[in-house]
Structures are given as C-alpha cells and as structure tokens.
Amino acid sequence: ACGEKKDSGSDGDKKEKVLVFGRGADSVKLDPAAVTDGESLNVTKNIFETLINFGEQNTDLVPGLASKWETSKNGLEYTFELQKGVKFQDGTDFNAEAVVKNFERWMNGNAKKFPYFQSMFGGFKGDKNAVIKEVKADGEDKVIITLNYPQAPFLKNLAMTPFAIASPTALEKEGKNFEKKPVGTGPFTFVEWKRNDSITLKKNEDYWQKGLPKLDKVIFRSIPDNSARLNALTSGEIDLADGINPSDAKMIEDNPNLQLFKRPSLNVGYLGLTVTRKPFDDKKVRQAVNYAIDKQAIVDTFYEGQADVAKNPMPPVIKGFNDSVEDYKYDPEKAKKLLAESDYKGETIELWAMPVPRPYMPDGQKIAEAIQKNLEDVGMKSKIVNYEWGTYLDKASKGEADAFLLGWTGDNGDADNFLYTLLDEDNIGSNNYTYFKNAETHKLLKEAQKEVDEEKRAKLYEKAQEIIHEEAPWVAIAYSTPLLAGKKEITGFKAHPTGSDRFDTIDFK
Amino acid sequence: MLRYTGKRLLQLIPVLFGMTFIVFMIVRAIPGDPAKIILGQQASKEAVAALRESLGLDNPWYIQYFNYLGQLFTGNLGESIKTGEAVSAEIYPYLAATMELGFVAMVIAIVIGVNAGIVSAWFQNSWFDYSAMILALIGVSIPIFWLGLLGQWAFSVELGWLPTSNRFDPRDPVEAITHFYLIDTLIEGRFDQFLDVVKHLILPATALATIPMAIIARMTRSTMIEVMRSDFIRTARAKGQKMFWVVYKHSLKNAVIPVLTVIGLQTGLLLGGAILTETIFSWPGIGRYIYDAISSRDYPVIQSGILIVAFLFVMINLLVDLLYSVIDPRIKYD
Amino acid sequence: MNNEPNELLRVHNLETTFFTDDGAVPAVDGISFTLREREILGIVGESGSGKSVTSLSIMGLIPSPPGKITNGEIQFGGRDLTKLKEKEMRKIRGNDIAMIFQEPMTSLNPLFTIGKQLNEAILLHNKGWSKKQATARAIEMMKLVGLPRAEQLIKEYPHQLSGGMRQRVMIAMALVCDPQILIADEPTTALDVTIQAQILALMRDLNERLNTAVMLITHDLGVVAETCERVIVMYGGQIVEEGPVKEIFESPQHPYTRGLIQSVPDMRYKKERLYSIPGNVPKPGSIKKGCRFAARCEYAFERCLNENPQIYHTNDHHISRCFLAEEKEVALND
Amino acid sequence: MTEPLLKVKGLKKYFPIKAGVIGRRVGDVKAVDDVSFEIMEGETLGIVGESGCGKSTTGRSIMRLIEPTAGEVYFEGKNVSTMSKEELRKARRDIQMVFQDPYASLNPRHNIQKILEEPLKVHGIGNDKERKEKVAKLLEIVGLSSYHASRYPHQFSGGQRQRIGIARALMTNPKLIIADEPVSALDVSIQAQVLNLMKDLQQELKLTYIFIAHDLGVVRHISDRVGVMYLGKMIEISESEALYEKPLHPYTQALLAAVPVPDPDFMRETQLLTGDIPSPANPPTGCAFHTRCPLKMEHCDQRVPLLIEVEPGHSVACHLYTEAFSNDNK
Amino acid sequence: MTGITPEIQLPEEKSKARSPFQDSLRTFRKSKVAVVGTIIVAFFILLAIFGPWIAPQGINEQNLKLRLLPPSSAHWFGTDVFGRDIFSRVILGARLSLLVGFASVALSIIIGSILGILAGYYGRWVDTIISRFFDILLAFPSILLAIAIVTALGPSLFNALLAIAIVNVPNFGRLIRSKVLSIKEEEFITAARAVGMRDTRILWGHVLPNSMTPIIVQGTLAIATAIIEAAALGFLGLGAQAPQPEWGKMLADARIYLINAPWTMIFPGLAIMLTVLGFNLMGDGLRDAFDPKMKN
Numbered sequence A: 001a002c003g004e005k006k007d008s009g010s011d012g013d014k015k016e017k018v019l020v021f022g023r024g025a026d027s028v029k030l031d032p033a034a035v036t037d038g039e040s041l042n043v044t045k046n047i048f049e050t051l052i053n054f055g056e057q058n059t060d061l062v063p064g065l066a067s068k069w070e071t072s073k074n075g076l077e078y079t080f081e082l083q084k085g086v087k088f089q090d091g092t093d094f095n096a097e098a099v100v101k102n103f104e105r106w107m108n109g110n111a112k113k114f115p116y117f118q119s120m121f122g123g124f125k126g127d128k129n130a131v132i133k134e135v136k137a138d139g140e141d142k143v144i145i146t147l148n149y150p151q152a153p154f155l156k157n158l159a160m161t162p163f164a165i166a167s168p169t170a171l172e173k174e175g176k177n178f179e180k181k182p183v184g185t186g187p188f189t190f191v192e193w194k195r196n197d198s199i200t201l202k203k204n205e206d207y208w209q210k211g212l213p214k215l216d217k218v219i220f221r222s223i224p225d226n227s228a229r230l231n232a233l234t235s236g237e238i239d240l241a242d243g244i245n246p247s248d249a250k251m252i253e254d255n256p257n258l259q260l261f262k263r264p265s266l267n268v269g270y271l272g273l274t275v276t277r278k279p280f281d282d283k284k285v286r287q288a289v290n291y292a293i294d295k296q297a298i299v300d301t302f303y304e305g306q307a308d309v310a311k312n313p314m315p316p317v318i319k320g321f322n323d324s325v326e327d328y329k330y331d332p333e334k335a336k337k338l339l340a341e342s343d344y345k346g347e348t349i350e351l352w353a354m355p356v357p358r359p360y361m362p363d364g365q366k367i368a369e370a371i372q373k374n375l376e377d378v379g380m381k382s383k384i385v386n387y388e389w390g391t392y393l394d395k396a397s398k399g400e401a402d403a404f405l406l407g408w409t410g411d412n413g414d415a416d417n418f419l420y421t422l423l424d425e426d427n428i429g430s431n432n433y434t435y436f437k438n439a440e441t442h443k444l445l446k447e448a449q450k451e452v453d454e455e456k457r458a459k460l461y462e463k464a465q466e467i468i469h470e471e472a473p474w475v476a477i478a479y480s481t482p483l484l485a486g487k488k489e490i491t492g493f494k495a496h497p498t499g500s501d502r503f504d505t506i507d508f509k
Numbered sequence B: 001m002l003r004y005t006g007k008r009l010l011q012l013i014p015v016l017f018g019m020t021f022i023v024f025m026i027v028r029a030i031p032g033d034p035a036k037i038i039l040g041q042q043a044s045k046e047a048v049a050a051l052r053e054s055l056g057l058d059n060p061w062y063i064q065y066f067n068y069l070g071q072l073f074t075g076n077l078g079e080s081i082k083t084g085e086a087v088s089a090e091i092y093p094y095l096a097a098t099m100e101l102g103f104v105a106m107v108i109a110i111v112i113g114v115n116a117g118i119v120s121a122w123f124q125n126s127w128f129d130y131s132a133m134i135l136a137l138i139g140v141s142i143p144i145f146w147l148g149l150l151g152q153w154a155f156s157v158e159l160g161w162l163p164t165s166n167r168f169d170p171r172d173p174v175e176a177i178t179h180f181y182l183i184d185t186l187i188e189g190r191f192d193q194f195l196d197v198v199k200h201l202i203l204p205a206t207a208l209a210t211i212p213m214a215i216i217a218r219m220t221r222s223t224m225i226e227v228m229r230s231d232f233i234r235t236a237r238a239k240g241q242k243m244f245w246v247v248y249k250h251s252l253k254n255a256v257i258p259v260l261t262v263i264g265l266q267t268g269l270l271l272g273g274a275i276l277t278e279t280i281f282s283w284p285g286i287g288r289y290i291y292d293a294i295s296s297r298d299y300p301v302i303q304s305g306i307l308i309v310a311f312l313f314v315m316i317n318l319l320v321d322l323l324y325s326v327i328d329p330r331i332k333y334d
Numbered sequence C: 001m002n003n004e005p006n007e008l009l010r011v012h013n014l015e016t017t018f019f020t021d022d023g024a025v026p027a028v029d030g031i032s033f034t035l036r037e038r039e040i041l042g043i044v045g046e047s048g049s050g051k052s053v054t055s056l057s058i059m060g061l062i063p064s065p066p067g068k069i070t071n072g073e074i075q076f077g078g079r080d081l082t083k084l085k086e087k088e089m090r091k092i093r094g095n096d097i098a099m100i101f102q103e104p105m106t107s108l109n110p111l112f113t114i115g116k117q118l119n120e121a122i123l124l125h126n127k128g129w130s131k132k133q134a135t136a137r138a139i140e141m142m143k144l145v146g147l148p149r150a151e152q153l154i155k156e157y158p159h160q161l162s163g164g165m166r167q168r169v170m171i172a173m174a175l176v177c178d179p180q181i182l183i184a185d186e187p188t189t190a191l192d193v194t195i196q197a198q199i200l201a202l203m204r205d206l207n208e209r210l211n212t213a214v215m216l217i218t219h220d221l222g223v224v225a226e227t228c229e230r231v232i233v234m235y236g237g238q239i240v241e242e243g244p245v246k247e248i249f250e251s252p253q254h255p256y257t258r259g260l261i262q263s264v265p266d267m268r269y270k271k272e273r274l275y276s277i278p279g280n281v282p283k284p285g286s287i288k289k290g291c292r293f294a295a296r297c298e299y300a301f302e303r304c305l306n307e308n309p310q311i312y313h314t315n316d317h318h319i320s321r322c323f324l325a326e327e328k329e330v331a332l333n334d
Numbered sequence D: 001m002t003e004p005l006l007k008v009k010g011l012k013k014y015f016p017i018k019a020g021v022i023g024r025r026v027g028d029v030k031a032v033d034d035v036s037f038e039i040m041e042g043e044t045l046g047i048v049g050e051s052g053c054g055k056s057t058t059g060r061s062i063m064r065l066i067e068p069t070a071g072e073v074y075f076e077g078k079n080v081s082t083m084s085k086e087e088l089r090k091a092r093r094d095i096q097m098v099f100q101d102p103y104a105s106l107n108p109r110h111n112i113q114k115i116l117e118e119p120l121k122v123h124g125i126g127n128d129k130e131r132k133e134k135v136a137k138l139l140e141i142v143g144l145s146s147y148h149a150s151r152y153p154h155q156f157s158g159g160q161r162q163r164i165g166i167a168r169a170l171m172t173n174p175k176l177i178i179a180d181e182p183v184s185a186l187d188v189s190i191q192a193q194v195l196n197l198m199k200d201l202q203q204e205l206k207l208t209y210i211f212i213a214h215d216l217g218v219v220r221h222i223s224d225r226v227g228v229m230y231l232g233k234m235i236e237i238s239e240s241e242a243l244y245e246k247p248l249h250p251y252t253q254a255l256l257a258a259v260p261v262p263d264p265d266f267m268r269e270t271q272l273l274t275g276d277i278p279s280p281a282n283p284p285t286g287c288a289f290h291t292r293c294p295l296k297m298e299h300c301d302q303r304v305p306l307l308i309e310v311e312p313g314h315s316v317a318c319h320l321y322t323e324a325f326s327n328d329n330k
Numbered sequence E: 001m002t003g004i005t006p007e008i009q010l011p012e013e014k015s016k017a018r019s020p021f022q023d024s025l026r027t028f029r030k031s032k033v034a035v036v037g038t039i040i041v042a043f044f045i046l047l048a049i050f051g052p053w054i055a056p057q058g059i060n061e062q063n064l065k066l067r068l069l070p071p072s073s074a075h076w077f078g079t080d081v082f083g084r085d086i087f088s089r090v091i092l093g094a095r096l097s098l099l100v101g102f103a104s105v106a107l108s109i110i111i112g113s114i115l116g117i118l119a120g121y122y123g124r125w126v127d128t129i130i131s132r133f134f135d136i137l138l139a140f141p142s143i144l145l146a147i148a149i150v151t152a153l154g155p156s157l158f159n160a161l162l163a164i165a166i167v168n169v170p171n172f173g174r175l176i177r178s179k180v181l182s183i184k185e186e187e188f189i190t191a192a193r194a195v196g197m198r199d200t201r202i203l204w205g206h207v208l209p210n211s212m213t214p215i216i217v218q219g220t221l222a223i224a225t226a227i228i229e230a231a232a233l234g235f236l237g238l239g240a241q242a243p244q245p246e247w248g249k250m251l252a253d254a255r256i257y258l259i260n261a262p263w264t265m266i267f268p269g270l271a272i273m274l275t276v277l278g279f280n281l282m283g284d285g286l287r288d289a290f291d292p293k294m295k296n
C-alpha cells in the first residue's frame, strides 16, 4: 500500500516524524459506529471527527465538526451549524447532507451493526425507546435533530467517538469494506492495517485545522502484554505506550529517556456485592465489608499511588459528584461488630477476581488476594474464583457472583453513564451486576435523565449517591489514573479521560 | 506412492470428522456468551439479545454443528464473530506468521539437534557427549515461557541487541506478498529489512526451538548409537570407509526415520508452544489468534483455528510418513 | 616347515578385553596363530568362545568402548596392526583384509542400492576410478560370485534379494579389491542347508581361483570338515587345539574337541544316544583358575582344576592345550 | 493296527495378504497347503524343511494356536478342529508344545516355580503343596535341581532354559509333545544334552513327539519317521531309515546332499541345488519344486503331484514316481 | 530314574534368585543420572510433604509493607508484591506441581490402560474405534487441546490437571495397546495358550505385568511434561488460582516485575526446571534400566 520506499530516514534534512504507539490489542474494525472496543475507537478517533468534541482533558463540550449548536426549550430539538470548507480525506465535501446520511445509516441499522448507537440512543428507527426521531438538513451547513423524548446527556453522547462522521462516498463505494478502509475528516488518513500487528496512519495534508497534525505518521502497534510493551518502549521500538503497570511508574520516572503520562480519571474500580445472594442480602454485611477493606493500602500497593481512594460510584470530575458523602473508614473492629450483628454465619464466600488488567483495576487477581486477606482478618472466609474475562462478565451479569471485582470507564463523562447504567434496576441483567434495586434511587435517576437544568440534575445525583452509600452494594475502591509512557522527546500529548486520544497535537522535540 | 498418499488421505477422513466434532463440542462447552463479549461491558440487554439471534446462537447445538459441517464442506470456515470477516480470509497472515516462526525454529532445532546428536553418538562418552546431553536434558526440562521471558529481558531490555517483540520494525513495515516476511523482503530486494526480520525472529524462534532441539538431539543420539552398532555399519567400516562418511552417510540415513518421526511429532509441540511464545513476543500468529478468540468467544475462529492447526499437524505427519518411503526402499506403499 | 607357504598374518598372544559394568571380560585371552597364503583356515568353537572378537580384532573393528585390545600383536605385511593409526588401518581394511559377516540380512545397508555399496568399496581403494569403471568391476565381481542378472541387481536394494544372494553380494563386495585375506565370520549360519552348500562351494572355488587366504569362522564342524585345510578350535577365549583338519577329526587331542566331534549328530547314521559334553559353556572370564574346560571334562584330574595348561605340540603342526598332550609333546621331543 | 494317536487330514493354513484402503485380500501365503499324516502312540515324527516351508505353522495349526484354514485333526479319535474353546483348552492338557527360542518362550517376569506350576493351575490340578512337589520332581527329571525353582529365566543358560521349557510341557502329563525346533538355538554340545534328554523322557513317560527341525542330522537321531516339507507341502514321508538311506524325492536327495558332514574324508556324490527357495506367497505352479529340480520333466510345472505311497510306509509327491507308479501298474 | 542325563553343575557362582525387576533396579542404582534424578525428585517430594514445616511463612502471609524486597537473609528468595516470602511459596508450590504431575499421569495411565487393553486385546471394531479416538486426540497439539479443555471447564488447578490427563490418555493408550499387541505375539504367550490358559488370565497374568515397565518409564517422563504443561496453563491464567503458590502462576504474576524485581520470576522458574529435570533424569535412568534395548 505505502508505495514510497524510504531509506530509514537517515539522510535528508526533512526527517519524517513517525510515532509508534504501543497498545494492548489490535482493533476489531475501523468503522467507529460498528465497534465497542477501545482499541478500535482509539484509531478511528484520529481518522474521524465528531460534531461535538470533548475538551482537551475533560468531558466538557467544545465545537467539533459543528461550530455551534442550539437546544430547544423542551429539549427535543437540536440545531447544529457545521464548519465550512471541510473535506473528507477522499475529497468529498463535508456538509449537512453528509451528516444526515451518517445518521440515516445508523438509524437504519440494528444492534449488531451499531451496538453503541443502540446503547446510547435507545434504539433504531421505529423502536419504541429510540431517542432520535429524525435528522434533517437545513441548507448546506445546518442540521436539525429531533428527539422523541428529552435525553439529558444527548450532546455528550454525540461527542462520543462512535458517532463520528464518515465519508458518504466511501461508505457507498466500499460497502462492507469500509471498516477496513475508513475515510473521515480527521487529522490522519488510513494507510495500512496488518492484522494483530500494526495499523499505519499518515498525515492528512488537507486537514482543515491549520498547522495540524504535527506528525507525519502514526503507527498503532499491538503488544498484548503490558510488560512486553514497556520492554518495547525501553528498547526504543515504540515511542508511546498505553497500559503501563502502576508498578512501573517509578522506573519510568527515573528513566531519563522516558516520561510518564497520566490519564485523568474517568473511572471507578469497585468490589460488587450481589445483594440478592447470601450473605450480601444483609446490608450490615455489606457495610461490614466496606469497613473491612483497607482501600488505601490497595491503592498504594496495586495502583502504586496512581489512583485516589474512591467513595462514590463515580469519579469526582463528573458533575454531580457528592463530596459530602463520608467514606467508610478502614476499621476491622467495626466490621467485626457489624458482622456479629448480621446474619452472616461464617460461610465461605466466593470472591471473584478479574482476570484481565483494566484501566480501573490494573491487577484484579492481586487485589482480590489482598481483599481476601482483609476479609479473613474480620472473620469472613472467601475463596478466590476466576473466570476467563468473557465468562466472568457473563456470569456476573447473571448474578452468580457473591462478591466480584469490576469497574467502569465513563463513555461520555455524564453521571447517568455511571449511576443509572451501573446501579439502576433497569440495568439488572446487563451492567447492574450487584442486582441493586432501590425505589428511591430509581425515581431519582429516571428524573435526572429528563432534567435539562444542569444544577437541578446534579442535586438529584447527589441525593442518589447518599442512598447508595448507605445501602452499600459496592465497595468503591479507586478512581485510577491510567498511565501511559513515552519517549522524552514527545511533546503536546494530552491523554484524554475517555481513553481515546487525539494524536494531532503530538510533536517530537 | 500416489496410491498410498490417496489411501492415507482417505484414512484421514474419519479422523478429521472426529476432530471437528471434538472441537465443536469443546468450544460450545466454553461458558460465556459471545454476544455479550463482543458487545463488551457497556452493551445493553437488547443489543445482546439481538446479536445472539443474528449469530444463530439460539439454535440447539446439533443444528449449529450441522450448519457448521455444512459450511465446512463448502470450504467456508465461518465468519469471525468479532471482526465479521470470513475466517478463511483473515486467517492466512496469522498462519503464515506462525509457519514462518515455526519453520525457522524447526530449522534451528533440526540443524543443531541432529548434529549435536550425531557428534554425541559418534564420540560417545566424550566430554562433548556429556555436555551436549546435559544441555539437552536441561533443554527438555525448561519451561519455554520462562526461557522466552529471560531471553527477552537479557537480550532486548538489558543488552538491547534484539527487538523485544513483533515481526518487523513498524516504522518501515514489510510489504506483505506471501506474508512470509523472510521471503517477501527478499522478493522486494530489501536486504536491510530481511536482516530486521531475522533479528525479530531470533529470540522467539530460539525459545520455541529449545525443546524440539533437545528432543531431537537425544533421539538422534540414541538411534545413531543403535544404528552404529548394526552389522551394515561394521560392513562399511570393514571396507575401509572413513568414519565421517560412515556416520554421515550410512548411519544417518538409517537413523533418519525415527528422527523424522520425532520431528513430525515435535511440530505439534511447536504449534502448541506457539501460543506461549507468541504471547510473550507479541507474534501475530495463529496461536495468539486462537488465544484471543478464546477470550472473545469467537467460536468460528476458535474452531477453525484449532482445526487448521491440527490439520497442519496431521498433514506434516502425513508428509513425514510419505518421506519414509522416499528414504527407505523397504517401505513399499502398495 | 620350509616348503610350507609363506605366512600372511601372524597373531601373537592377542588379548581383547571388554570393560563392562560387570567388570573386565577377557573375550579373547592370549591367542596366537598364523594364517598362510592361499589356505582356508577354520576357526570353530561354540557360541561366546571369542571367534568373532578375534576376527574383529584383526580388522581393528572392536567396538570401543567397551572393547580394547589389551595385549599382543597382529603382524601383517611387516606391520603390527594393533599399533596402526585409524587412517592407515582404513587402507588395509577392504583392500588387504576383507571381511564378511554372519547375517547377510543385516550386513548390507538397507537404504542403498547394491551397486552403490559395491562401488563404494571399489572407489575407496581405487582412487581416480570413474563411477563407470567401478560399476563395470562390480558387475564383473557379481558375475564371478554367480549372481544372475548382475546388471539389474546393482540397481536393486538389499531387501529385494534372498539371503543367499545377499551373502553372495557380501562376498563380491569383500573381493572387489583383491584382498589377500578374507575373513568370513559364520557366513552361512543364517542360511538354509541347500543355500549354505552353494555358498561354501563358492568360497572354495574363489579361494582356488583368486588365491585369497580365507579365515572361515564357524561353529559347525561339518562345514570345517568340508571346507578347511587347517582348523583352530576355540574354547572360552583360548585356542585349545590347532591342526590339519584330517588330523583333528581323526585323532583329536583335546577332550573338548573330541567331545565336540562326537556330539554332532551325523546324518549318515543313527545313534541311539548322542555323546554329550556335560555342563554349560562358561561365560568368558568366569573361570579364574585351572583349565577352562576342566569342569566339563571327563578326563579332568587334580592338576586341571588348579593350573591352566599351556600349549603343547603333539606334532609339528598340531597343538593342544591339555595336560594329556604334555606326554605326547615330551615323547615328540625325545 | 491300533488307531493313530494323532491324525492330520488335509491341513491348510493360508495367511491372507491384504492391501488397499479397506484391507482387501489380494492373495494368500500358503504356509501350509494340504498336509496329511498320522502318528502312532510312542512314535516320533520328524518334520524337516527349509526355512519358511511351513513347519511351525503345521505344528501350531494342530494345536489350534492358529486357526487352520481347512483340514481336520483327530487326537485320540476326537476331532480337535470342531472342539469348542473350552473343550480345546482341556484337550491341550494332553498336547503340549516346546518352543524353538528358549529365551522368548519363558515369561521373563516369572520365576521358574511360577512358570512350571502355571499349567497345573490352569487345569486345576492339585493343591499348592502337590504342585510344588511336582515342580521339584520335574526339575529333577529334566536334570535341574529343585532349588532352581525360585530363580528367573534370565539366570539360566540356553540349554537350561530349554530344559525348563521341556519341564513345562511335561507338567500336565501330556501324551503328545510338539517340539518346534527345540535345539536349533543351542550350541552343539548342549544340543546333544537336550536331544538325549528328550529321548530318555520319551522312553520313561511313553511320550509321542512331533519333532520339527531343519537339521537333518538331528532329526535322524530322534525320529522314527520323517516328513519333508517344501513350500507348505509334505513332499515325502517315510520311516526314517528308509528316507535317509534311500530318499526318493529329488528335493530330499538334494537336501541330504547339502548337509555338511563332519568327516573330511566324506565325498559328496550328488550335485548341488541351484537357485533360491520361492516365496510361499507366490509359489510356482505345478510341482512347487520344479524351479530347482535337476530332474524336471515337461509337465512338472503344470500338474501338482500327489503324495503317494510308493513303497510300504514310504510316500512321496513327485511325478517321477507317479509316472513310474502308473507305468508299473499298467 | 534311570537314563536321564543329569545336568552337571558347574562350580557356578551361587547366584541368588533375582527377578529382572531387581536386576533393573540394580542397574538403575548404578546409573549416576538416575541417582541424581531420584535425589532431585525425592527432594521435591520431601518438600511437598514437609513444606508447611520447612517454609518460614505460610502461603498467603501478606505484608504489603515488605513488598518486592530483593533476596536477603530474612527472605532468601526475596518477597513478592504482597510482601510474601517467595522462598516459602516456592517450597509450598512443590506440593501443587507434584500433585498435578502424579495425579494427572495416574489418571491418564488408568484410562489409557483400560482403553489400550481393550483395543489391543479385543482388536477388531473395538480396536478401530479406540485407535481412531486416539488418533483424533493426538492430531491436536497437546497444549492447544489442554487450553481448549480448560477454557471449557473453567480455569482451576483441578481442571488443568484433568485437561492434562485427557490430553495424555492417547499416549498411554497407544503405548499399552502396542505393548499388548507385541506381547501377544511373544512366544511365552503362545506357550501360555498352548498350556491351555484362558485369555483373561493371559491378559492379567502375562500381558499386563509385562507392559508395566514401559508404563513406568513413560509415566515418569510424562510427569515431567505434565508439570511443565500445568505451569504453562498456570502461566496463561488457566491453571492454579490465587493465592495458590503454583509455580507457573507465580511466574505469570511476577511477569510484570521482570525488570523491577527479577527474583520474583527467577526462583519459581528454577523450581519448575529443577523438578522437571529430576523427573526426566529419573525417567532416563528407568528406561536405561528397564529397557536395555534403549540403553546406550
């Protein structure tokens, strides 16, 4: 594919700037709307753009392909004004028609084709829960989206990488192959994909934002093992590495050739206590477990300090975080007392340990071992249980675990994406793994979904967090700061809390 | 010969059938819902249900099996649940990667193993014999994943002599023609890239080669010793032939069959060991392809991947069988 | 003495020992004899008496380890073969002294054609010959040993030949370089009687026509009687009797020889009871004291159990290792 | 004349040659092809022939250790060929076998006691003590000592092992012993011991022997009658004296002529045979011997000669005599 | 008893009755390789038995303050990320590895023997079916099959053990089948039949005991392989589970500390290697002793 053969760039004054980014897995498809995995989205983020963008290192909304937008009073109609003079990488004009075509494509799809669309916008054309009613062009540069019912985080959803705008020409021309030959408006153009090895993007010379991107080429290389990836960084085979073990942070900081990047936290790692199962059907037991676990020690040891001890089911950066909730202190005595008062009879519980490292929990196995010890200290025996990741999620979602480690990374930085998704009865059987069910919180969360006023909304969430804290279906463990590491020469890299990074501002010193 | 090949192929049919069945049953027994895994943690219930249906996962197992068999007959290995690609279309680069790695490992194992075995047998009970056999014993006893990690640590991280992982330098990617990069780089006349590919191969191939090398060395030695005791070797020596030729011509050819058998069997070990090696060295091969597919419950990929590897293994052993008759005129196949 | 043909090979006090796990086994324990030009010398003895070890010692082909020539010399062409370097020994093997073995089935390399194996022997000692010349010579020799269709046979493999044919090939191979000595170690034991008769006739014939001296090793007294001129009888690694065939059969001096001759069932007459030597053939090295045969000997007396008899000459060409022969020697000398 | 102890009629054993995917039968090795003979009680029948001519197969087929393809075997008038498995097992008490290889025929893991008392156990004879006594007695009989009973086969020499093999065959007091080359693996001096032992035992215990061997000298000494086999067929059978003095079949003549005689003065008269023994998988047509026969006649390669009694007690299968015989009777 | 030729006794050495088994043991004891192997194996067996008394610490005595300490006099092999004593864990891990090794091989031998004997002795369609089944299982690279099986059963040490056992069944099955077939052809079996022995008795009394030594030899070598395979499964996260101190699992856990704390992975790896080496040496010695044909 990449016709030009260069002589390792040693000669010539204009040295090519190539960034090799090492990551944990290969992408699945390069059609952002069709995938759910971070590794696909991470690449498409650099090829495509969304109407609205998140802020540089937060989830505030800033203009993307839409330069301006307006919301109607009832929250049912959104008007977007588009950037002018933008072209897709294949030369197609970006305009309202293109946007409509994209929406039409999604809305006519199904859950298999566009899973995120289903999750974020309730359904497809004709579905009863579908959020979007219709999308219309209003001239060349204006798009109007009408909703069936108000959705508070609608704009945030739109800012998510999956809803990036693809070239309608390419979509038509490539058909199914589009997922292997993506064309967007983004700073980089797709070049080549070697499965399970690397994806190469090159600079989009006609990118509409002047001066960007700074790199000539970005190569995404998959190196599944965290330590192998770090090895590759140390030996100079890659320039930037994702998924750095907290345990390696110190070493990287000490290494004069490397630098550490911290991704602002948009996640929470927790120990779920399935409230439908003995002994966790007893609130006292759940609270006891909360007292029993030495979260600080866990954070210090397994996150190597690259995390904050958590107290709520969502991280503090999200609007609506209730800071006045007072966390359960590490207090084994109190835990013992509570246990003594409870129905717990000393049975051995199953403690499920996550088999794979995730940003919110770098080493579930080891954390489980530490928790096991904590519980043992207060008289609760546990057996560590392991399943392969897929099975783990599947079984946990069926409510088969007693206590399980898990976590969540926010998609769009909205409280709804944490509290409702993870702890509302509507999501029992999917993401509410603890089967927590509470009439009050249900009411609060439902209300908040339709509340357009930000402040009022925040209050509702704060209230919900208080109840959840008291009911204690989780032991919230940590808000972690996922780590990346790169060569010293890298400048302008800002790791994004959502986990999808734009490489257009990166440069080499 | 042709007839024998045909006969052997025919005999393989029931084995292949059995294999499909076993693989299918094992794969179905793996707990976990692929739909859920594909859609990930964030997916909604509806999305999962819809996907299950469209993947045909709601059918009873025997229907699924017959569908699967039916597809196999038409040469269709199914579609990857994860990528939506036809497995037959996407598997080749992985297969090529493993075959290249395996081939190089085998060459290392055979060249060193056979010669070490020969020299040990020739100079039985010499210091060379002792040290080679002790090394070989250690070689068969060493966990290759450990060896691989140590090698990676020593030669890549500490010494920086060799790359840690993958097949080539991503900054200067090899243009795939056959997906055997050793060949591709040569076709393209890129000698620098060829060297780079070789460098990438050294560590994983050596790790992978260790056990077969040790086993081959031991096997070669013991068969050679046996052969060298035989009457016809005495005859050859009685003619006044040089020991070197007695060893490398008369003995080796006779020792080759058991050694070949071992080599054939070792390919199985190699293909299996590839999972570990490929994980450690991020080698984009079939071992990792299958392993990843297991994590994502990508049934068609697991099934086809295992089957293809097993098929390859069976074929290699068939080839070994056929080679016997080329080497040994006594084995007459019809 | 003077009108006897010249000595070709003189073995003097040869001692070959195997150093095994169970200690040193003196398989050949101080034997001396000579082989003369053009004669057929028979060596008989029961299994384990050291016949093969003697012949392999001469060829310098004792498997080592565990075997080693521990004493004595083998004079051939003015040189002591036990002192020769391997390289010089190679020039003698096949060229000056050739050997054929007991098992025609296993003495040919199964993986090479007959022609190739014959050519190898020819080309080894005829530097500068072309393949064609070698093949021509091979065919000539094959015809000489009475092999039919020699031109086709050279393209065939050993397994395609019957035992008798293979033994003929072995003989042809031994004779291609016109050796002065042919050592035949039980060349017919594995063959059927009718075939054995053919091979023995051939050997006699070749001995006459080519003037090759033959050392014929066998355990069959019948074969000795029909083929040899002179015979050596071995027991427990030693020579117990040596003399002209006629004399040995007519008036055996050693009780063992006598017993051996008597215990052979002769096809010409029916005996009600066969003579039998009581007891078993001892393991070499197991008898430390006295005459090795004493325990089985009906004439044994006190001295036999304590003292190993030396060799006594009962006449100028007949020796016996028995105290009974002492008197005769004394008488002879008187 | 009394009934023969053993009567073999038209015994055949074909080993199929298989080929192809499904193992189609493409031919047969005619290891034993229509062999008939009789043995009287107390008699020794020697069977000789070159390697592969079907001697062992004959011996084993009689005991039904291999199922014969065709033919009948009568032992003491009972048809062995039609016996059930259980009857056959019982019958084997009376027919025992001694094997060629004294090394391979003894289970290396069992001591002599165990090896010898096994036949008794199998047939439920005696109690422990009696069995022990019997083992000791038989060890003495075959010239070993009772203290040998606790040893293992590998601790014996070849001749001793063959004695053990014979002792085992004698444990159940059999009437018939089939000895398949019992001395060919032994040294000459030992061979004589074993032959003498077998002869002594025969007199002592009124045994009947089928003595298989390829050594004509050995056979002459032990047999009353001798049968000569060639390529699966019995080509001559006669009183042993008659056979050795006046062999009728050209093959027998050649065979006798080929045996080396331990006498340097002995002069050979007959011409040697040429050529090799054909394969029983692909035997020559007509008389199997015609390819090597010095006296081959025109139709020898077409017609199979039948075994015909040419002189009293002396039968031969050769066209020389069928012609002569028929001519004589014209 | 007239006329019977007596066996004249040579002044033979008063050798005692020695079974071939005892003979083999003597050879075995004389072989240096075998002795070293046996010592290593015995050492690890002792560790497995007495580990809890020898080990300075328990399996899971965490002390997060003492994490990743390099080897010292207090912690000979250093500590892991939980501050647990690696020395103790390595010692206590011996039990798991040996358990998997012995148990899985025992299981495969039992199943393999049953199938192998059925196939070898009854022949015909029984043989065809069983042999085909073996062929099929053998057509898979064993580790791959084991991985698939464990994934299906769920990762645990027991399931790993089971998977390894299943994967090894055809090896033993085939060995025993071929042993049965070849022993069936041995002359002493014909002799037993000639004596009038029943088939089942031949099978149990002659065929099986004579198949034992190759099984023992192969079994010992298979234990070595099983230990490595279990470690590999542990390494892939499919075998033993935390906090079990299984060596492969310890390696996997230690992998991310390769650079910071190499001792965490050096010692468990060495332990695996040494144990496996011990079994291999012993197996070699046994083979040399029991199967002199293979001896060199």
Ligand SMILES: Nc1ncnc2c1ncn2[C@@H]1O[C@H](COP(=O)(O)OP(=O)(O)OP(=O)(O)O)[C@@H](O)[C@H]1O
Residues within 6 Å of the ligand: C018, C020, C025, C027, C028, C045, C046, C047, C048, C049, C050, C051, C052, C053, C054, C063, C066, C067, C219, C283, C284
């Ligand atoms: N490679 C060897 N290792 C140990 N001992 C050996 C070896 N070769 C021969 N011997 C010993 O030497 C003795 C004599 O053996 P040799 O082969 O010369 O006997 P032979 O007379 O040729 O007998 P046969 O008639 O059986 O061939 C044997 O008893 C044996 O113990």
Ligand SMILES: Nc1ncnc2c1ncn2[C@@H]1O[C@H](COP(=O)(O)OP(=O)(O)OP(=O)(O)O)[C@@H](O)[C@H]1O
Residues within 6 Å of the ligand: D015, D016, D029, D030, D031, D032, D049, D050, D051, D052, D053, D054, D055, D056, D057, D058, D214, D280, D281
């Ligand atoms: N189980 C078998 N399967 C196929 N062919 C067989 C079998 N057993 C014997 N034969 C063949 O039958 C023929 C006769 O064999 P048999 O063993 O009876 O010969 P023999 O006269 O005893 O020879 P030897 O003197 O070598 O013992 C041989 O050609 C042999 O190859």
Ligand SMILES: [Mg+2]
Residues within 6 Å of the ligand: C051, C052, C053, C185, C186
């Ligand atoms: Mg010999």
Ligand SMILES: [Mg+2]
Residues within 6 Å of the ligand: D055, D056, D057, D180, D181
């Ligand atoms: Mg036979």
